[in-house]
Amino acid sequence: MQRREFITLLGSTAAWPLVAHAQDQRVRRIGILTALDEAENKIRIDPLLQELPRLGWSDGRNIRIDMRAAGGNSEALRKYATELLALAPDVLVAFGSAPTDHLLQATPTASIVFTIVVDPLGSGFVNNLARPGGSVTGFMLFEYSLSGKWLDLLKQIAPDMRRVAVIRDPSIASGTGQFAVIQAVAPSLGLEVTAINIRDRAEMERAVTAFAGFPNGGLVVTAGPLSTLHRDLMITLAGKHKLPSVYPFRFFATAGGLIAYGPNFDDQLRNTAGYVDRILRGEKPGNLPVQAPTKYQLVINLKTAKAFGISVPRPLLERADEVIE
Numbered sequence: 001m002q003r004r005e006f007i008t009l010l011g012s013t014a015a016w017p018l019v020a021h022a023q024d025q026r027v028r029r030i031g032i033l034t035a036l037d038e039a040e041n042k043i044r045i046d047p048l049l050q051e052l053p054r055l056g057w058s059d060g061r062n063i064r065i066d067m068r069a070a071g072g073n074s075e076a077l078r079k080y081a082t083e084l085l086a087l088a089p090d091v092l093v094a095f096g097s098a099p100t101d102h103l104l105q106a107t108p109t110a111s112i113v114f115t116i117v118v119d120p121l122g123s124g125f126v127n128n129l130a131r132p133g134g135s136v137t138g139f140m141l142f143e144y145s146l147s148g149k150w151l152d153l154l155k156q157i158a159p160d161m162r163r164v165a166v167i168r169d170p171s172i173a174s175g176t177g178q179f180a181v182i183q184a185v186a187p188s189l190g191l192e193v194t195a196i197n198i199r200d201r202a203e204m205e206r207a208v209t210a211f212a213g214f215p216n217g218g219l220v221v222t223a224g225p226l227s228t229l230h231r232d233l234m235i236t237l238a239g240k241h242k243l244p245s246v247y248p249f250r251f252f253a254t255a256g257g258l259i260a261y262g263p264n265f266d267d268q269l270r271n272t273a274g275y276v277d278r279i280l281r282g283e284k285p286g287n288l289p290v291q292a293p294t295k296y297q298l299v300i301n302l303k304t305a306k307a308f309g310i311s312v313p314r315p316l317l318e319r320a321d322e323v324i325e
Helices: 003-024 038-044 046-054 074-086 097-106 146-157 173-189 201-211 225-229 231-240 250-254 265-280 302-308 314-319
Strands: 028-034 063-069 091-095 112-117 136-140 163-168 192-197 217-221 245-247 259-263 296-301 322-324
Touching (some): 028 265, 038 046, 046 265, 063 074, 091 265, 097 112, 146 173, 146 314, 225 231, 231 250, 259 265
Parallel strands (some): 091 112
Antiparallel strands (some): 259 296
């Protein structure tokens, strides 16, 4: 080998680690789409944003995060899905069923991690939970069977209850699915079920007020972006009419709701950050199984119970993960 050729080869070889290092340091792009409004989004998405730096990803250094919050507006979701895709993200995070659906309609190939989704299999987001295949995976919020547990909790805390109003969003599959399970379980508990749709605040207020005009009633608030957006109104109406109520997440109880039972919201978002990290490091979404929560938390607001004149059964208090006094 000639000396000049050797030096050229040596120079090229020495450059390889530098090239690899440069590639490792390129800024990756993460797109996040939610159905929440801006204020709510900042609160709910925070565990995901806090976890990413712990995994080695810092916004402005080696990642750029593009976030869109649609405020419960379907047209805005469609628009923002298109906007995010135009930015050519390395991975997309869909916060809820509706954002997941809009992103999948907009692209069949982009890497997507969904989170806070009730029924990804029934919604057609994946064909198999253990082996999703394709470019989509994520985290289930809970299985529909959990919805029946809400009725059981209400019956324990208000044994004289005979009627239940279920606040749900009929425009999303999970709203219909949760209500179907509640409807199926209700007869075994001696309960009559009424649906109240989340479409308009004034309409919802009128429906709850009309329902509260008859005795022995209770309220179930199902999971969905609109119930999260309107939670203050729901909690206020339940308090005004002294309706024993159960909610899907802890933050409803900390805001004044009587009982909350559901998965740990923050844990799911931290786990979502873990999947984002693995995809950015080269793993395929289709090889990552869809995961369900492994733990649910029961939160009871004793202050609200006292305001309602309700004496919470001791066995229920002993089972609670958190009691707010």
